[in-house]
Amino acid sequence: xxxxxxxxxxxxxxxxxxxxxxxxxxxxxxxxxxxxxxxxxxxxxxxxxxxxxxxxxxxxxxxxxxxxxxxxxxxxxxxxxxxxxxxxxxxxxxxxxxxxxxxxxxxxxxxxxxxxxxxxxxxxxxxxxxxxxxxxxxxxxxxxxxxxxxxxxxxxxxxxxxxxxxxxxxxxxxxxxxxxxxxxxxxxxxxxxxxxxxxxxxxxxxxxxxxxxxxxxxxxxxxxxxxxxxxxxxxxxxxxxxxxxxxxxxxxxxxxxxxxxxxxxxxxxxxxxxxxxxxxxxxxxxxxxxxxxxxxxxxxxxxxxxxxxxxxxxxxxxxxxxxxxxxxxxxxxxxxxxxxxxxxxxxxxxxxxxxxxxxxxx
Amino acid sequence: xxxxxxxxxxxxxxxxxxxxxxxxxxxxxxxxxxxxxxxxxxxxxxxxxxxxxxxxxxxxxxxxxxxxxxxxxxxxxxxxxxxxxxxxxxxxxxxxxxxxxxxxxxxxxxxxxxxxxxxxxxxxxxxxxxxxxxxxxxxxxxxxxxxxxxxxxxxxxxxxxxxxxxxxxxxxxxxxxxxxxxxxxxxxxxxxxxxxxxxxxxxxxxxxxxxxxxxxxxx
Numbered sequence: 001x002x003x004x005x006x007x008x009x010x011x012x013x014x015x016x017x018x019x020x021x022x023x024x025x026x027x028x029x030x031x032x033x034x035x036x037x038x039x040x041x042x043x044x045x046x047x048x049x050x051x052x053x054x055x056x057x058x059x060x061x062x063x064x065x066x067x068x069x070x071x072x073x074x075x076x077x078x079x080x081x082x083x084x085x086x087x088x089x090x091x092x093x094x095x096x097x098x099x100x101x102x103x104x105x106x107x108x109x110x111x112x113x114x115x116x117x118x119x120x121x122x123x124x125x126x127x128x129x130x131x132x133x134x135x136x137x138x139x140x141x142x143x144x145x146x147x148x149x150x151x152x153x154x155x156x157x158x159x160x161x162x163x164x165x166x167x168x169x170x171x172x173x174x175x176x177x178x179x180x181x182x183x184x185x186x187x188x189x190x191x192x193x194x195x196x197x198x199x200x201x202x203x204x205x206x207x208x209x210x211x212x213x214x215x216x217x218x219x220x221x222x223x224x225x226x227x228x229x230x231x232x233x234x235x236x237x238x239x240x241x242x243x244x245x246x247x248x249x250x251x252x253x254x255x256x257x258x259x260x261x262x263x264x265x266x267x268x269x270x271x272x273x274x275x276x277x278x279x280x281x282x283x284x285x286x287x288x289x290x291x292x293x294x295x296x297x298x299x300x301x302x303x304x305x306x307x308x309x310x311x312x313x314x315x316x317x318x319x320x321x322x323x324x325x326x327x328x329x330x331x332x333x334x335x336x337x338x339x340x341x342x343x344x345x346x347x348x349x350x351x352x353x354x355x356x357x358x359x360x361x362x
Numbered sequence: 363x364x365x366x367x368x369x370x371x372x373x374x375x376x377x378x379x380x381x382x383x384x385x386x387x388x389x390x391x392x393x394x395x396x397x398x399x400x401x402x403x404x405x406x407x408x409x410x411x412x413x414x415x416x417x418x419x420x421x422x423x424x425x426x427x428x429x430x431x432x433x434x435x436x437x438x439x440x441x442x443x444x445x446x447x448x449x450x451x452x453x454x455x456x457x458x459x460x461x462x463x464x465x466x467x468x469x470x471x472x473x474x475x476x477x478x479x480x481x482x483x484x485x486x487x488x489x490x491x492x493x494x495x496x497x498x499x500x501x502x503x504x505x506x507x508x509x510x511x512x513x514x515x516x517x518x519x520x521x522x523x524x525x526x527x528x529x530x531x532x533x534x535x536x537x538x539x540x541x542x543x544x545x546x547x548x549x550x551x552x553x554x555x556x557x558x559x560x561x562x563x564x565x566x567x568x569x570x571x572x573x574x575x576x577x578x579x580x581x
Binding site: 218234242243263264312313314316317318322334338 | 534
């Protein structure tokens with residue numbers, strides 16, 4: 001299954017990608033990742049010479065949306081071609097082999113590239129009840145992950161499920177799902193969250209790894225800073241409307257038709273760090289906010305449990321249940337204190353002694 | 363706990379607790395204060411022009427003769443930060459959305475840059491008030507722990523809100539959560555400290571005016 005002998009540039013040329021297009025792509029990638037202009041050349045040189053790096057893709061508790069996003073975003077793209085040009089030695093959805101043959105391919109790839117291969121993980125890992133909720137070839141996700149990452153150079157957690165637990169980890173988390181970083185502690189892990197993540201972010205990280213032999217600079221949540229350094233809100237083309245106080249109040253009102261800010265309709269752009277607003281989706285066609293829907297915050301941890309997709313960020317995340325009881329308790333306390341005060345007053349009045357002239361002359 | 367969980371907690375359980383304690387405290391204190399009552403004044407009421415509860419409410423809102431020049435900081439910075447607070451709290455779009463979510467009423471918002479300007483002015487005025495309290499020996503002598511404490515819990519929500527909007531000091535998500543938490547602290551302590559004047563200021567002015575008005579004294 002391993003094809004480490006064919007160069008990436010040759011592969012691209014076979015698929016009709018000219019050298020000029022390739023160099024333009026490398027320059028764009030370098031600029032997207034906020035690297036100096038010289039990095040574009042470095043990318044081009046390194047990628048052109050790169051032998052197809054071995055990648056083992058493990059799919060755990062996921063929906064295959066991440067794979068769909070990267071492989072089917074639009075065809076053909078340079079991202080797609082580069083993705084096709086890695087030596088994808090094991091991938092549940094894409095591999096032709098099945099059963100023992102597939103597992104043998106994984107083991108062979110690990111053996112042949114020990115210490116050098118990349119492990120891409122898509123999906124969270126169930127830990128409850130011995131991990132029985134997700135297995136492949138009779139092996140629990142946990143066991144397969146730990147065995148596979150042993151010889152990996154680095155691990156890439158693709159999608160929010162792998163990066164932060166995602167939907168499987170949402171309350172009440174019936175399978176005891178955890179993120180990859182909860183389990184892999186001794187290998188570099190880069191998180192590429194998103195539901196699904198943006199394809200170019202994935203290829204950008206791969207290109208960086210191939211070129212510099214290291215992972216790009218990461219933020220506190222293990223995400224490449226170049227792509228997750230700024231919030232959706234700060235880069236949103238509707239931001240001026242937020243600043244002017246112009247908000248769509250429903251999805252079909254005048255404000256919505258005029259393209260006003262979607263904050264009041266629940267947009268999570270202010271607390272979501274991702275590149276959707278700048279890179280957009282489907283070859284730069286559009287992105288959620290441009291299509292009229294607020295950001296769900298899908299590249300942030302716990303976005304399923306962040307209080308509802310259609311509630312404004314400043315609204316309460318859950319219904320306030322203590323209010324009525326608090327008013328009742330307050331009224332009771334107030335009346336009780338009032339009664340005590342009245343009683344004190346009455347007692348003071350009762351204890352009042354009148355003074356007569358005779359008393360004063362004593 | 364990551365930043366999103368922190369934010370969800372302050373927007374959920376934290377807000378519920380804070381609003382609960384706030385409501386409990388406000389209802390309790392209002393009943394307690396207004397049930398105290400006073401002795402009946404058996405003297406015949408004297409009628410003097412300008413001596414009534416309503417007159418006092420108005421009069422105490424305007425600096426007395428000469429005081430504006432004697433204590434300009436108290437009046438200008440005092441009014442400045444109270445008006446600033448009202449604008450920032452009540453006319454910033456996300457705040458209106460919160461109020462609408464809680465009690466169902468809403469009103470138009472000001473553009474965020476104007477609210478930003480008011481926030482900066484409020485912070486500046488509050489700092490001036492603080493420096494004045496520290497540097498004036500009499501004010502410092504009269505100040506108790508409660509004065510410093512209430513200043514702090516009023517200042518923090520404005521500061522953290524402004525820092526969050528400006529993306530300063532901490533990442534926005536964390537700063538937003540800290541901002542909401544400081545507002546919750548304010549809500550919890552408001553009914554039980556002198557900040558309760560937000561509810562009683564006009565009532566107590568009216569009472570003073572009415573009691574003295576009965577005696578024919580305009581205060």
